[in-house]
Amino acid sequence: MEPTCEAAERALEEASKSNPGAWVDHSRYVARACRNIALRCPHLDAGRAYALGLLHDIGRYAGISSERHLIDGYRYCAERGWAQAAQICISHAFMIQDIETSIGVFDVSAEDYQFMKNFVASAVYDDYDRLVQLCDALALPTGFCLLEKRFVDVAIRYGVHPFTVDRWKKILEIKALFERWTGTSIYSLLPGAVENSFC
Numbered sequence: 001m002e003p004t005c006e007a008a009e010r011a012l013e014e015a016s017k018s019n020p021g022a023w024v025d026h027s028r029y030v031a032r033a034c035r036n037i038a039l040r041c042p043h044l045d046a047g048r049a050y051a052l053g054l055l056h057d058i059g060r061y062a063g064i065s066s067e068r069h070l071i072d073g074y075r076y077c078a079e080r081g082w083a084q085a086a087q088i089c090i091s092h093a094f095m096i097q098d099i100e101t102s103i104g105v106f107d108v109s110a111e112d113y114q115f116m117k118n119f120v121a122s123a124v125y126d127d128y129d130r131l132v133q134l135c136d137a138l139a140l141p142t143g144f145c146l147l148e149k150r151f152v153d154v155a156i157r158y159g160v161h162p163f164t165v166d167r168w169k170k171i172l173e174i175k176a177l178f179e180r181w182t183g184t185s186i187y188s189l190l191p192g193a194v195e196n197s198f199c
């Protein structure tokens with residue numbers, strides 16, 4: 001079972017009340033980017049992509065946390081029977097399938113760390129996982145922007161890590177993949193991306 005767009009909207013709305021923050025607007029832009037790009041990919045469903053984008057950071061409902069938001073989101077979605085959304089709550093942070101490539105802090109128990117480590121290593125990603133990974137890097141809380149601008153925004157907030165450049169390269173590979181499918185620059189599908197990138 002997968003969440004409808006309405007259920008995902010309701011979930012984000014509720015979560016924004018328990019932990020308001022810039023992450024809510026970021027999630028909305030991620031969802032819109034997912035939808036706009038999916039609309040141009042015949043093998044993807046735009047509604048599903050939108051709902052998955054809305055929910056990718058839903059674990060932040062539980063309060064301010066680092067990598068704990070990944071497993072909190074996984075559990076939130078899994079409890080509702082949303083298996084794909086649950087996977088994406090974790091997979092969006094691991095475009096490289098190795099827990100060591102994280103840029104956050106594992107503010108989780110030893111058991112949860114082990115669970116996440118195994119989950120990341122054994123998950124089979126599909127194009128929805130890849131789409132959310134890409135769109136997470138295209139959306140500031142204030143709108144769409146150039147990937148490279150978001151890369152720097154994240155590096156300033158989280159610092160530079162041993163795998164930072166490999167993560168960037170992976171996202172650029174995913175961008176190329178979606179540009180092949182859509183037949184256009186992804187930025188042409190993201191209204192305001194140019195203006196936002198230069199402000």
Ligand SMILES: [Fe+2]
Nearest residue numbers: 026056057136
């Ligand atoms: Fe995000």
